[in-house]
Amino acid sequence: MAEVTSGLSIGQVADRTGLSVHALRFYEREGILAFPIGRALGGRRVYSEQDMEWLTVCTTLRASGMPLPVIRQYADLVRQGAGNEEERLALLRQHQQQVIGQIRALTDCLDVISSKVGVYEDHLAQGTECLDATASSAGSEAMSNRP
Amino acid sequence: MAEVTSGLSIGQVADRTGLSVHALRFYEREGILAFPIGRALGGRRVYSEQDMEWLTVCTTLRASGMPLPVIRQYADLVRQGAGNEEERLALLRQHQQQVIGQIRALTDCLDVISSKVGVYEDHLAQGTECLDATASSAGSEAMSNRP
DNA sequence: TTAGGAGCTAGAGTCAGCTCTAGGTCAAGC
DNA sequence: GCTTGACCTAGAGCTGACTCTAGCTCCTAA
Numbered sequence: 001m002a003e004v005t006s007g008l009s010i011g012q013v014a015d016r017t018g019l020s021v022h023a024l025r026f027y028e029r030e031g032i033l034a035f036p037i038g039r040a041l042g043g044r045r046v047y048s049e050q051d052m053e054w055l056t057v058c059t060t061l062r063a064s065g066m067p068l069p070v071i072r073q074y075a076d077l078v079r080q081g082a083g084n085e086e087e088r089l090a091l092l093r094q095h096q097q098q099v100i101g102q103i104r105a106l107t108d109c110l111d112v113i114s115s116k117v118g119v120y121e122d123h124l125a126q127g128t129e130c131l132d133a134t135a136s137s138a139g140s141e142a143m144s145n146r147p
Numbered sequence: 148m149a150e151v152t153s154g155l156s157i158g159q160v161a162d163r164t165g166l167s168v169h170a171l172r173f174y175e176r177e178g179i180l181a182f183p184i185g186r187a188l189g190g191r192r193v194y195s196e197q198d199m200e201w202l203t204v205c206t207t208l209r210a211s212g213m214p215l216p217v218i219r220q221y222a223d224l225v226r227q228g229a230g231n232e233e234e235r236l237a238l239l240r241q242h243q244q245q246v247i248g249q250i251r252a253l254t255d256c257l258d259v260i261s262s263k264v265g266v267y268e269d270h271l272a273q274g275t276e277c278l279d280a281t282a283s284s285a286g287s288e289a290m291s292n293r294p
Numbered sequence: 295t296t297a298g299g300a301g302c303t304a305g306a307g308t309c310a311g312c313t314c315t316a317g318g319t320c321a322a323g324c
Numbered sequence: 325g326c327t328t329g330a331c332c333t334a335g336a337g338c339t340g341a342c343t344c345t346a347g348c349t350c351c352t353a354a
Contacts, residue, residue, distance in 0.1 A: 011300065021301085022343050030341095042350050044301055057263075064256035068341070089267040096264055099257045103250055109211035110246045116204075117243055120236040158330065168331085169313050177311095189320055191331055215311070 004038030007046035017055050024055075032058060032071050034078040054078075064099045151185030154193035164202050171202075179205060179218050181225040201225075211246045 014021045027033055028045075034054050038046040047055075054075075061071050074091055077084045161168045174180055175192075181201050185193040194202075201222075208218050221238055224231045 009300080010302095020343075023341085025302090026342060042301075043303095044350085057259075060256050060259045062341095064253055064260065085267055085271055089264065089271065092260060092264050092267065096257065096260050099253055099260060103253050103257065106211055106246055106250050106253070109207050110243065110250065112204075112207045113211065113239060113243050113246060117236065117239050120232055120239065124232055124236065156330080157332095167313075170311085172332090173312065189331080190333090191320090209311095 004046040013047045034075040151193040160194045181222040
């Protein structure tokens with residue numbers, strides 16, 4: 001394999017992606033990177049534009065909760081080259097649905113949390129004590145639902 | 148301490164909350180539960196309505212990413228009783244902001260993922276091969292931005 | 295020419311959040 | 325009386341995703 005002379009060092013890539021140097025090496029070992037990283041004289045890694053783009057994709061997938069084994073699967077498909085686009089699309093669509101689900105779940109949690117915040121704000125504004133031990137609006141609602 | 152006779156067994160609570168029996172015991176050991184769980188003859192746990200409400204709060208907080216040490220902090224405040232409502236409110240508000248941040252971040256990720264899904268769909272619909280090796284829209288955009 | 299800094303590999307360690315195991319109690323049903 | 329099943333405690337083990345260490349190389353600048 002020819003030695004690469006232009007590109008970014010692992011430290012520069014760490015700075016730009018926000019990943020640690022350790023994590024970058026770890027990703028490579030784990031087969032998360034779609035393309036073999038070039039090497040300079042002395043065996044140092046040299047990252048190309050394409051590698052940076054791929055890392056951006058990886059960090060997006062990771063940040064949205066895709067596990068490393070699934071990212072590796074996707075990287076494998078990309079590495080194999082043209083012809084498996086349906087599979088890649090299926091994988092992405094599945095993750096898309098999961099992210100939509102995550103957002104929905106978080107939004108539901110946010111509603112509960114916001115209503116608890118509201119309950120505490122009201123109590124504090126009125127200078128009253130919280131009657132309910134957990135000051136949970138769910139609790140008070142459950143109470144008021146009783147006959 | 149008096150023995151409790153009415154309430155739910157740990158198995159029933161596990162069924163209702165979706166937490167495992169192991170997790171319920173673990174939470175108790177870790178001080179996650181705001182109130183001491185009653186015990187029946189033989190030392191078996193008996194969960195009250197209040198415990199169930201608290202567990203609902205806990206699962207909401209956990210599901211939205213609050214770490215166990217923070218939930219314990221909150222439980223400590225609740226255990227201490229009235230007088231620290233400002234602290235509880237501050238803790239909840241901080242978490243509320245974090246959840247809002249999480250939703251925003253996930254929404255950003257979803258945009259990227261959806262645009263990649265779109266790219267693949269277009270390629271497959273047109274029967275063309277992906278020119279870009281990662282088939283990333285970000286990649287093609289970067290290309291078209293070049294002079 | 296030597297000190298410092300960035301990089302290398304292989305492999306061990308860490309952390310959160312459970313999850314499981316071993317070895318026991320206890321109540322109900324056959 | 326015996327088995328079964330749900331529960332108990334203390335503590336070890338597991339998983340995912342890094343993160344760190346030891347011991348090395350290589351380049352650059354004083």
